[in-house]
Every structure is written in C-alpha cells, then in structure tokens.
Amino acid sequence: MTVAEAAATALATRHRVRPLEALPWVLAVAAFFALPEYLAVGTQILILVLFALSLDLVLGYAGIVTLGHAAFFGTGAYAVGLLSAHLDWHEPITGLIVAAAAAALVGLVSGWVLLRTHGLTLLMLTMATMTLLHELANEQENLTGGFDGLPVEIDPVLGLLRFSPLTYSGQYLYALGLLFLMFLVVRRVVYSPFGHSLTGIRENILRMHAVGAPVRQRLVTVYTISAAIAGVAGGLFAQVNAYITLDVLSLERAATALIVLILGGHGRLYGAFVGAALYMILEDELAKEFPEFWQFGLGLVLVLIALFAREGLTGLFAQAAERFRKRARS
Amino acid sequence: MTGPVLEAKGVCKNFGALEVSRNIDFRLAAGERHALIGPNGAGKTTFVNLMTGALTPSRGQVILHGEDITALAQAQRVKRGIVRTFQITALFRGLTVLENLYVAVAERTGAATGLWRPAGYRRDVIDQSLRLLEIFQLQDDAHKPIRELPYGRQRLVEIALALALEPSVLLLDEPAAGVPSAESHIILDVIDGLPADIAVLIIEHDMDVVFRFAERITVLVSGAILVQGSPDEIANNAEVRAVYLGEAAHG
Ligand SMILES: Nc1ncnc2c1ncn2[C@@H]1O[C@H](COP(=O)(O)OP(=O)(O)OP(=O)(O)O)[C@@H](O)[C@H]1O
Numbered sequence: 001m002t003v004a005e006a007a008a009t010a011l012a013t014r015h016r017v018r019p020l021e022a023l024p025w026v027l028a029v030a031a032f033f034a035l036p037e038y039l040a041v042g043t044q045i046l047i048l049v050l051f052a053l054s055l056d057l058v059l060g061y062a063g064i065v066t067l068g069h070a071a072f073f074g075t076g077a078y079a080v081g082l083l084s085a086h087l088d089w090h091e092p093i094t095g096l097i098v099a100a101a102a103a104a105l106v107g108l109v110s111g112w113v114l115l116r117t118h119g120l121t122l123l124m125l126t127m128a129t130m131t132l133l134h135e136l137a138n139e140q141e142n143l144t145g146g147f148d149g150l151p152v153e154i155d156p157v158l159g160l161l162r163f164s165p166l167t168y169s170g171q172y173l174y175a176l177g178l179l180f181l182m183f184l185v186v187r188r189v190v191y192s193p194f195g196h197s198l199t200g201i202r203e204n205i206l207r208m209h210a211v212g213a214p215v216r217q218r219l220v221t222v223y224t225i226s227a228a229i230a231g232v233a234g235g236l237f238a239q240v241n242a243y244i245t246l247d248v249l250s251l252e253r254a255a256t257a258l259i260v261l262i263l264g265g266h267g268r269l270y271g272a273f274v275g276a277a278l279y280m281i282l283e284d285e286l287a288k289e290f291p292e293f294w295q296f297g298l299g300l301v302l303v304l305i306a307l308f309a310r311e312g313l314t315g316l317f318a319q320a321a322e323r324f325r326k327r328a329r330s
Numbered sequence: 331m332t333g334p335v336l337e338a339k340g341v342c343k344n345f346g347a348l349e350v351s352r353n354i355d356f357r358l359a360a361g362e363r364h365a366l367i368g369p370n371g372a373g374k375t376t377f378v379n380l381m382t383g384a385l386t387p388s389r390g391q392v393i394l395h396g397e398d399i400t401a402l403a404q405a406q407r408v409k410r411g412i413v414r415t416f417q418i419t420a421l422f423r424g425l426t427v428l429e430n431l432y433v434a435v436a437e438r439t440g441a442a443t444g445l446w447r448p449a450g451y452r453r454d455v456i457d458q459s460l461r462l463l464e465i466f467q468l469q470d471d472a473h474k475p476i477r478e479l480p481y482g483r484q485r486l487v488e489i490a491l492a493l494a495l496e497p498s499v500l501l502l503d504e505p506a507a508g509v510p511s512a513e514s515h516i517i518l519d520v521i522d523g524l525p526a527d528i529a530v531l532i533i534e535h536d537m538d539v540v541f542r543f544a545e546r547i548t549v550l551v552s553g554a555i556l557v558q559g560s561p562d563e564i565a566n567n568a569e570v571r572a573v574y575l576g577e578a579a580h581g
C-alpha cells in the first residue's frame with residue numbers, strides 16, 4: 001500500500017471504535033460493583049466528565065475560548081429546579097430534555113451575538129453572559145430561591161430506578177447511562193465532516209473563510225449543541241443532588257471544566273474522562289489532607305502540566321504511543 | 331468576446347488616513363494570465379483582500395461574472411468561483427496534508443455540513459483529495475502534519491487547497507515567496523500547468539517569472555495603478571523602469 005493510500009485508509013476509518021475506548025466504560029461499570037462506598041463521588045465525576053466533554057467540543061475541537069460555559073450548566077440546572085419547584089414536574093427524562101432545550105436556546109442566542117468576536121474579547125463576553133445569568137437568578141429570589149438555593153424533587157427514572165441519598169447507586173447508573181448517550185452524540189459530531197471542519201476553524205480561521213466555509217454559522221451550531229449537552233449535565237446535577245444553589249452559574253464551575261481539560265487534554269474526547277477523574281480525586285485527597293492548601297496543590301499540578309504536558313495526560317499518552325509505534329517501525 | 335470575469339470599478343480602501351487602494355479599475359478576462367507587480371507596501375495583498383471579501387472597499391464595486399459581489403461575504407464569493415492563496419502560508423498546521431485537502435473539498439462539495447455520518451464515509455471527498463495530491467506530487471507527504479513539512483511543500487499545499495475549490499478566478503499572492511530558488515521551479519511548473527479556463531492573477535516579484543507567465547501586467551504603486559499593458563509595453567515603459575530602477579538603487 002502506498003503512503004497516500006494508507007493515509008486515505010486512516011482517514012476513512014478513523015471513526016472506528018478502538019479497543020482502548022472500552023476502558024473508561026469498563027472501569028466505570030467495575031467501579032459500580034467494586035467501590036459501592038464511592039458512588040456519590042463517582043456520580044459527581046460522571047457529571048463533571050459530561051460537562052467537560054461539552055466544553056471540549058467547543059474549546060478542543062472548534063477552538064472557541066470560553067470562560068462562561070457554566071451559563072449552560074446553570075441554565076440546565078435551574079430548568080430542572082424550576083420545573084420541580086413550581087410546576088410539580090418531577091419526571092427526570094423530560095426534565096432533562098427541557099434543560100437541554102433551555103440551555104441550547106441560551107447558547108444559540110448568546111453564540112449568535114458573541115461568536116463574531118474571538119480571543120480575549122470572546123473570553124470576557126462569555127464570562128459576562130454567565131455573570132448576567134447569575135445575577136438574574138440571584139435577583140429572581142421568588143423563583144430560584146436566590147442565595148438559599150432550590151430543592152429539587154425527582155420521580156424514579158422510567159418508574160424503575162430510584163434515587164437513594166445513601167447509596168447513590170441509582171444516581172450513578174442514571175448518570176453513567178446519560179453520559180454514555182451524550183458521549184455517542186459528541187463522538188458522532190466530532191468524526192463527521194462538520195466536526196472535521198471545526199478542527200479547520202481551530203487550526204486556521206483565516207483559511208477557513210478562504211475555502212468558503214460559513215465560519216460563524218458553524219461556530220454557532222457547535223456552540224448550541226455544546227450548550228445543550230452542558231444543560232443536560234446541569235440538569236443531571238440538579239436531579240442527583242436534589243438541591244441547587246447559585247454556584248451552578250459560577251465562574252468557579254466554568255473554570256473547573258477548563259482545568260479538567262487542561263489536566264486530561266483537549267480535543268481528544270477522552271481528556272474529559274481522565275481530567276475529571278484526576279480532578280475529583282485530587283480534590284478529595286488533597287482537600288482531606290490539606291484543606292487549606294489543596295488549591296495550591298492543584299495549582300502546582302497545573303504548572304507541571306503546562307510545562308511538561310501541554311496536551312494533558314491523554315496527550316502524553318498519545319505521544320508515548322506514537323514514539324513506540326515509530327520505534328517498532330524502524 | 332464576453333465581458334470580464336472579474337472587475338474592480340473605482341475601488342478605494344482607507345485604513346484611517348492611509349489610502350492603501352486608490353480608485354482601482356481592473357478587469358480580468360476568462361482564462362487570462364495576469365500579473366500584479368509593484369514595490370513592497372504598494373497594496374497588492376490589500377487588492378486581493380478586497381476582491382475576495384477579506385476586506386470591504388471604502389468605495390467602489392467588485393463584479394464577478396457580471397454580478398455585483400461588493401457586499402458578499404468571503405464564503406459566498408468562494409461559492410461563486412473566486413479563490414485566493416496567501417502570501418504568508420495559511421494552512422491547518424495540526425492536520426495532515428490529506429486532511430487539509432479534505433477540509434477544502436468538503437466545503438466545495440457541501441459535504442462539510444454533514445453532522446452525523448462519519449467523514450470517512452465520504453469516499454468521494456477523500457478520492458478527490460487524493461487526486462489533488464497526485465497533481466501536486468504530494469502523495470508521499472499525505473500522512474504528514476503540515477508543521478512537519480518543508481516550507482516549499484507547504485507552498486504547494488497552499489495552492490492545492492485553492493485548486494480544490496475549483497475556482498474560475500484564482501488569485502495567487504506571491505506563491506513562491508520564501509521558497510529557495512532551487513525548489514521554486516516546482517511551484518512555477520504547477521502554476522504553468524493550471525487549467526487554461528481558470529483566470530489567474532499572480533502577484534510576483536521575480537520579473538523573469540512575470541514576463542514568462544503573464545499575458546498582461548498591472549503595475550501598482552502607492553495604492554494606485556501606474557500602468558497596465560502587455561509584457562512588452564511594461565518592459566519599455568519609462569515610468570515603470572524609474573520605479574524599479576529607483577527601487578534597485580535603494581537596495
Ligand atoms: N489591516 C491594515 N491596517 C492598516 N494598514 C494596513 C493594513 N493592511 C495593510 N496595511 C498597509 O497597507 C499598505 C499596503 O499593504 P499590502 O500588504 O497590501 O502591500 P503589498 O503590496 O502586498 O506589499 P508586499 O509586497 O510587502 O506584500 C502597507 O503600508 C501596509 O502597512
């Protein structure tokens with residue numbers, strides 16, 4: 001086979017599932033049986049993976065730099081919360097659909113306005129949008145409970161899966177199932193021609209205009225899809241925790257997703273998994289040992305990553321695999 | 331004889347007080363080979379930007395195939411057949427050569443809007459990308475990311491990406507800029523071999539190339555057209571000689 005044919009085959013088959021891709025799911029299922037006492041943390045990890053995955057779609061693939069992604073997480077969370085508190089709407093699946101739709105709408109409108117800017121301007125504007133929603137939620141105390149937060153009540157999923165605040169096993173399975181579904185969607189999008197064009201935008205937006213791509217339309221589309229998924233993550237968060245406060249719309253939450261991608265690697269789908277697990281374990285362990293200093297420890301890890309593993313842990317892994325393959329060839 | 335495929339009518343562009351394009355009237359006929367020359371900073375790249383929609387003129391009109399496209403966005407102009415390359419290489423550096431071409435071919439064929447089926451299923455797009463690799467003799471680099479490619483080869487991809495869009499008007503902004511002279515003939519051969527029905531405007535500093543390639547030459551100085559004519563007319567024009575000899579005298 002010639003070099004060109006090999007490259008063509010690689011391109012034609014790169015969407016195929018590789019065996020290694022089963023690993024995170026096997027681990028997640030194994031954890032359910034092996035680590036029953038950790039399912040509460042596990043559920044939070046799964047939600048963080050989903051949130052970071054939605055961010056990866058815009059940041060890692062399309063190159064949209066945003067610090068305001070919690071706007072969509074929070075919109076999803078409050079959508080579920082408001083339905084439950086004011087409309088007695090406790091059915092979880094339809095609740096998430098509404099969460100996704102509400103977040104998508106916010107994504108569509110804000111994306112339409114903001115995505116003509118880029119770089120630092122975009123960063124500030126995405127943050128401002130999020131802050132605006134935070135203030136709105138704070139203001140509308142009657143609806144949102146304001147600073148005190150909002151309790152969320154949920155029926156058993158599909159009438160079968162009951163949520164227990166003690167074992168968290170129902171929550172864990174529910175979160176895992178949803179993450180898997182959403183992951184399939186993201187994976188489809190990423191490997192589609194549309195997804196390929198997003199990487200084009202990330203790599204060289206100037207050239208993308210010159211090859212005739214409707215760049216802004218593409219960006220708004222992926223931003224909306226990403227917002228919907230972040231909305232599902234937020235809705236899920238509200239459902240499994242049975243309570244939300246204003247911090248679903250906070251800068252800290254947006255930054256967490258970013259840190260997850262820095263740790264795990266962006267533009268690689270699985271960076272969100274590795275990063276979220278690492279982040280939560282770091283938070284859990286460091287915070288237990290050094291409650292005062294855990295942020296410092298996290299900062300140190302980030303500096304190390306920035307210096308020695310720009311592409312995050314999955315990037316490090318990919319590089320090692322590449323080097324191994326090259327050595328095997330020669 | 332039909333009208334010009336591309337026409338600029340009284341095009342002006344100001345950046346603040348700086349007039350970078352002054353009242354430019356320009357016509358390009360179907361299949362024409364035209365060179366745009368002029369000293370550094372004359373406004374040649376700006377002219378390309380104005381024709382392709384990267385910039386909008388402060389005044390004047392741009393007409394493509396008889397249609398006023400002055401208000402159209404870049405993407406819409408590309409769909410109507412006007413395509414450019416960049417003086418400073420503008421490629422998708424992290425993607426392989428084949429993936430670079432896929433991006434462009436996918437835009438032209440409309441495949442790029444597909445959001446669900448894998449990119450790899452568009453065998454037609456991959457095959458057309460492969461054919462372009464063949465034309466540019468880039469097959470052996472197909473799997474390499476752009477950033478691992480020697481500069482001369484990057485300049486080839488630069489043109490291949492433009493050709494992938496099947497333009498009727500092609501604007502080449504110093505296609506051999508920065509390429510060692512030992513390699514630049516590969517790029518010039520490619521340009522010589524461009525399909526005859528494409529109207530080509532080339533910006534080039536090498537006068538040998540200009541006079542061999544062009545049927546008509548436009549000389550741009552300080553944002554305005556100094557003269558326009560056949561290579562012979564330009565070679566014998568006193569003003570042009572003054573500009574270029576004056577240039578040479580300064581180094
Ligand atoms: N975006 C901009 N803002 C302000 N000034 C600009 C801008 N773009 C170009 N210019 C100025 O316009 C003039 C013409 O630039 P242009 O790049 O079109 O020249 P050129 O003929 O292509 O030169 P070269 O041969 O060096 O490529 C220069 O003085 C440049 O500094």
Ligand SMILES: [Mg+2]
Nearest residue numbers: 374375376417
């Ligand atoms: Mg120039």
